[in-house]
Structure formats: structure tokens, C-alpha cells
Amino acid sequence: xxxxxxxxxxxxxxxxxxxxxxxxxxxxxxxxxxxxxxxxxxxxxxxxxxxxxxxxxxxxxxxxxxxxxxxxxxxxxxxxxxxxxxxxxxxxxxxxxxxxxxxxxxxxxxxxxxxxxx
Amino acid sequence: xxxxxxxxxxxxxxxxxxxxxxxxxxxxxxxxxxxxxxxxxxxxxxxxxxxxxxxxxxxxxxxxxxxxxxxxxxxxxxxxxxxxxxxxxxxxxxxxxxxxxxxxxxxxxxxxxx
Numbered sequence: 063x064x065x066x067x068x069x070x071x072x073x074x075x076x077x078x079x080x081x082x083x084x085x086x087x088x089x090x091x092x093x094x095x096x097x098x099x100x101x102x103x104x105x106x107x108x109x110x111x112x113x114x115x116x117x118x119x120x121x122x123x124x125x126x127x128x129x130x131x132x133x134x135x136x137x138x139x140x141x142x143x144x145x146x147x148x149x150x151x152x153x154x155x156x157x158x159x160x161x162x163x164x165x166x167x168x169x170x171x172x173x174x175x176x177x178x179x180x
Numbered sequence: 181x182x183x184x185x186x187x188x189x190x191x192x193x194x195x196x197x198x199x200x201x202x203x204x205x206x207x208x209x210x211x212x213x214x215x216x217x218x219x220x221x222x223x224x225x226x227x228x229x230x231x232x233x234x235x236x237x238x239x240x241x242x243x244x245x246x247x248x249x250x251x252x253x254x255x256x257x258x259x260x261x262x263x264x265x266x267x268x269x270x271x272x273x274x275x276x277x278x279x280x281x282x283x284x285x286x287x288x289x290x291x292x293x294x
Contacts (some may be wrong), residue, residue: 097284102286103287104286104287105224118281120245167212167274174222
């Protein structure tokens, strides 16, 4: 049973460039979440997908951010015109369908994609 | 809105000593409560969770936590800390809505000294 995988693990970019992160959730998990974690802070919720539908977006997700999950499997998070304030760890998590025996309430996290904007 | 407070940013304990990490939450109904651990450069791993029932919950790696509704607290404890426990610990609160939106505290960084 492979875990949540994220790619790339590290990305260094110049201000103004676009970046895209990919998340592959655990295969039977239909729920997928993106969080952002800055230094010294806990993860902050960005957005949530159930299958391919994006059901909630945080106000933290400005119009420069877009997330997709086109086939209900992997997801991408794109940041356009990056700013230095976007430097953070972007964490993806997944969880199984709510009413299943495998749903223990746990979010399963990937190891994150660290973004540095110069 | 739900929120979590971890008042201790950094804690240092000696190996073999006991540990208690504090967590207070704010939520209008019965919350789902979690403790996660994060080692440097790693994702988050669930230590334990509380949904209902027994207010003392056991987790992995010898950790336990006690839910106290009257104090809105969910403190994490371990009777004897090992050097490998050095990491950052996050308390989190969720709710039994349509999905598991989880709000995290700011974390407590644990240092273990010989």
C-alpha cells in the first residue's frame, strides 16, 4: 500500500514564475486536501476535493492559486506569478470515503513539496 | 470557527523523563481531536485521535492523550521520552461534517537531551 506521493519535493524559483505541484493520493482515497505550512506554523487548509469536485477553497487560496483533480485521482496545485510570500511547504493529504470501514478520521499526508521563491 | 492553541512553542526534556504537551481547542460541538508528529523534512504522521467514548486514548510510540471537555483540552503525554521522539508535534481539531476539514495548532517543537 503506497502512501501519498508529492512531486517535486523541492522547488526553487524566481519571483514571477509559475510553479506546479503534483499529488498522487492513496489509490482508494476519494478525498484529497492541500495544506500550506510556513516556518514555525502549523499546516493551514487550502482546498478540498471529493473525487474530481473541488468542494471548498480557503480564503488563503488567492486567484494566483489554482488546484485541479481532473479524473478524481492525482491533483495539481499551480501558483502563478509567484511571490516571496508563497515560500512554504505545500502538503497534500488524502482520506478514504466517509462511510467505509477504512475511514478512521485520519488524514494521510505526503512528505510535502517545499517551495522557495527568490 | 474551530481553532487550536498550543501554548508551548518549544519544550526540552531529558531522555527518560515524562512529557506533557498542552493543547486547547475551540469548537462549538464535540470535536474530533488529533495529535500528529512531524520529523524534519517529513510529512505528518498520526499519533492518536479522539472521536468519542473513553476520554483517555492510546496512540502509537507509547503516547496517550486525555480529552477534558470542561477544560477544552487534549494534552499529549508520554511517561518516558526517547531521543527518537525529538520532533514537532501538532494538535488538530476536526468536525464530523461532510468531510474531515482539520485545523492545526502552531506546533510544539520537542528537544530531547541526554
